Amino acid sequence: MQEELKVVFQRSGRSVFVLPGTALVEAAGRAGVILQMPCGGRGTCGKCRVRIVAGATGNDVARHAALPSDAFEQGWRLGCQVRVTTPLTVEVPPESTFEYQQRILVEDSGHGGVLDPGVAKCYVELEPPTQADSRSDLTRLCAALGGVTVAPELVAALPAFLREQDWRGTAVLADGCLIGLEPDDTTSVLYGVAFDIGTTTVVGTLFDLVAGESRAVASEMNGQVSQGDDVLARILRIREDASALLTLQTAILDTIRTIIRKLCAEADVASRNIYEVTAAGNSTMQQILAGYDPSALGEVPFVQVFDTAQTLPAARLGLPLADGATVYLFPQVGGFVGGDTVAGVLAARLDASDGPALLVDIGTNGEIVLAHDGKLEATSTAAGPAFEGARIVQGMRASPGAVEKVVLDDEVRLNVIGNARPAGLCGTGLIDAVAELLRAGIVDSTGRILPAEELPAGLPDTLRDRIAFDAEGRGRFILAVAAESATGEDLCLWQKDIRELQLACGAIRAGIAILLRRAGLQPGELGTVLLAGAFGNFIRRRNACRIGLLPAVPHEAIRYIGNAASLGAKLALLSAPVRRRADALRGRIQHVDLSLDPEFQLEFGMAMLFPEDAD
């Protein structure tokens, strides 16, 4: 294996190991640091600037002309122009990140600043009643807070609270309602959690809503996975057995509780100081989380229970948060196009794009949104969990030991997460492996691993020796021999794995094709393809095009935007005005039901073929 280089990103402290020659923006993406790059990586906009704290990046000043004068000398570089050739320590200023850019855009759009959460605290010191001013307790408090509504539970608590606390305290307000009363001044203690509820993986980010800063991130496998790999399997379970709804709801709530526990431990925050949760997920995930039966998504015409945003009391869900805390679920578009898509469009600001633009959110459920001519059209497609390493013979999640990059030259070069011995193949490794095998001519456009007699003449023996077939003639490609692997067995890409990838790519590619056809657009007319998903930013653009996952557009038109659904959930947590924009967006997004398209099966079949030569 080629030696890997460690890149450390400052502020977050996260690090990755990458092969020499990897673009710094890519390395950053793998560390979860999404650099903004509106010019598509051409080095012209100067937005992705970072400072090299340790390590060398060469002296090609001309490549970094978009930097201010003197900046180069001070160690500043354009992330898109740097290739990693030595270990690096890189400082990433917040303003170079995509997240920051999105918040600024929100601020610019006249919503009055991004940090305007739906929950707020207000410390009040009331004048005690006198004979001249004997207003009721409730009126006295409301006069100090402005017009708020107060639920009977809190009215009941008010007299004792005010008198015991000497007419002082902190009011917790959400959406014009009083949700809590706390002794003393606790206005500096206000936390919230933004969740991305994936079919396979759930990610939560704890925010200090006073500072507007994240304090901890934690992820867990969705506890529902044992009840079915994908949303259809889970819907089927509920259709077969009504009690499964509660089982599945309990599973995701347990996952959420676990994440909250981890977040609170990491940031040393008490869960009772979490006052609000936002969550973005697909239709099935959001409905099960709310306890709403998703059965009607299991049959044509795929009907959702709700589409306007839902706000649920956290207590109703058994979440151990502050009294009166709520869980906000994103509005949904229709069918399988759910809250994660709305959150993603919100975060990507796809509605504000110039010219035709595509958002592809890759997960177990793939969501695709096309913006063109002021319209937004969205569809959902069942990619299956292959991209997350599931249903792959030797697959695994993107965790230490997972092969996440494959390069073939005369040798097989692997990049393993955690710089460990390879234990399995994760989604990006799978894509890389297949793309490289296509380039090498070992796999043909139908996805077949070719027998020895059909292999290209010039294929080096070092690669040729790694191809094997079983008794039924099904091929495999040995990525790492037993002596090199963590398991003591050969680590292989199996013929079956390629079929899984073809299904996953085909579903997404067919969805893209149908949206483009409906809009009368050719792939080349897309000015921007935004690649999203917890896993999207690890995909190498060139390889995604090679296997046909993304349409044939110039690579620089493809931009990683990280986990857009998660970012949308964060923005909604940080800003009530943005949340209101989500509701407006929902009404603008038209749902395209692929199952209604007469050509879907044909498109799907065609999309399962790999492009002849897409490089």
Place this chain on the structure above:
Amino acid sequence: MQEELKVVFQRSGRSVFVLPGTALVEAAGRAGVILQMPCGGRGTCGKCRVRIVAGATGNDVARHAALPSDAFEQGWRLGCQVRVTTPLTVEVPPESTFEYQQRILVEDSGHGGVLDPGVAKCYVELEPPTQADSRSDLTRLCAALGGVTVAPELVAALPAFLREQDWRGTAVLADGCLIGLEPDDTTSVLYGVAFDIGTTTVVGTLFDLVAGESRAVASEMNGQVSQGDDVLARILRIREDASALLTLQTAILDTIRTIIRKLCAEADVASRNIYEVTAAGNSTMQQILAGYDPSALGEVPFVQVFDTAQTLPAARLGLPLADGATVYLFPQVGGFVGGDTVAGVLAARLDASDGPALLVDIGTNGEIVLAHDGKLEATSTAAGPAFEGARIVQGMRASPGAVEKVVLDDEVRLNVIGNARPAGLCGTGLIDAVAELLRAGIVDSTGRILPAEELPAGLPDTLRDRIAFDAEGRGRFILAVAAESATGEDLCLWQKDIRELQLACGAIRAGIAILLRRAGLQPGELGTVLLAGAFGNFIRRRNACRIGLLPAVPHEAIRYIGNAASLGAKLALLSAPVRRRADALRGRIQHVDLSLDPEFQLEFGMAMLFPEDAD
């Protein structure tokens, strides 16, 4: 005892026994039928017309000149001009009643008709989803209902409901919120209950909210009575022992449940078909009902927990009503001036009166409101439970066996409820007895029962013989001798009873005096005195003036308006717009705290003296 005459009132079917010569309006009032009489009983407005179905009323056509032509011949009479001289059966058209008049006034005031309850039902038949119309269940329903909000519990229930009910059913709506879903078309089944929550007595009226008609009335002793006679005693209990709040809340809720059970049994209605409750009570009663600690009413400066109207989920109070049913509590003015006063002013339309007008609501807590110069000023005064027969040595509630009228000439003439042997003295009997003893010169203006040597020379021996004294010189007057009474003992008015009445009258009279003085008005300037309270319409106006309970105004200026708080609660149940008017009224009523008035003690002391001769 003089023979009594039975008067039956048609439609309600209620009957009373009265002494010959009793005014028909008074007999009606005692039967709970409050005739409207804006002219004050002068026979000029013609509003109180009734039809004599059986019995004789004389042929004095001139007295009934305000009737339309031919009406007299058809048996129509003005209620205010008829005196009962034979047993009567009387038909009372709804439009002659005070309740009806108030509803018409509401209708006239541009609120779009009185019958517009806060809760409504809507039967919907939805189009099932198709591929062309796959809107979410929630959006599909909301589109049919108009903009409504739906709580998570009902969203969760929606998918199964719509599919099991074949996309048809009845939505129950309250205040823009969906509160229930019912199979089939149940729009004809919609009930509500209006409560008057008195310190001593609780009255509930069951209404069919579709027809806008009452179906049953039931009353019960307030279950809190065992915890203290008046509001101060109950507040004190809670101040001494915090757990008493729950005890007292449970007591009133038990009373309410008992009344609901009786109402449902009488009208053959299921309690789950009761969708809304309105309740009017004084500050203490409303707060305890809601579970809000009234302790701050127990010390200067007498602070209420709330003053804007409260809407509580019935389920929170453990009331067995429809899912999602609510309990509306009236807005409150301040201190002890609570929701019953707002409800009473609403019902009496005191805010619309021409010229200075006084509303006196007599109960354990007396409320007094003065309207003058476009202003409304209200005060509350602790009359104690004497008017309801409590704290009277041989007192009892106005139930069968209670002496409710006393006339002295040479004999003692008693009117006993239910035409039974006398068992005790109720509030009106107490007032009558004292007024008659004052007239006879047996009691002097200080309230003392005079010893033999101080009695007027002309007093008949038949009365003189009924006066007795104990060893300490405390007098009593024998109303019925042992042989005539139900108990086998003498039924007496005791010196102590007169003192209780003096306290009760003094409190109310002092309140009236202070409001008049603040407004710079003399009693004679009052054009109208509205006498309200469950018990108010049983009081004989002349006797109320004789004992100084009411100021010296012409008797015809005094009008019974029945239980105004109860009527206000009914109007609020029948009409959401009226309910909103209650909130506006609250802001217009100024609270006068008698305890702050430097002359209250002086006024109170003076008001405890009976007028020298008020007849």
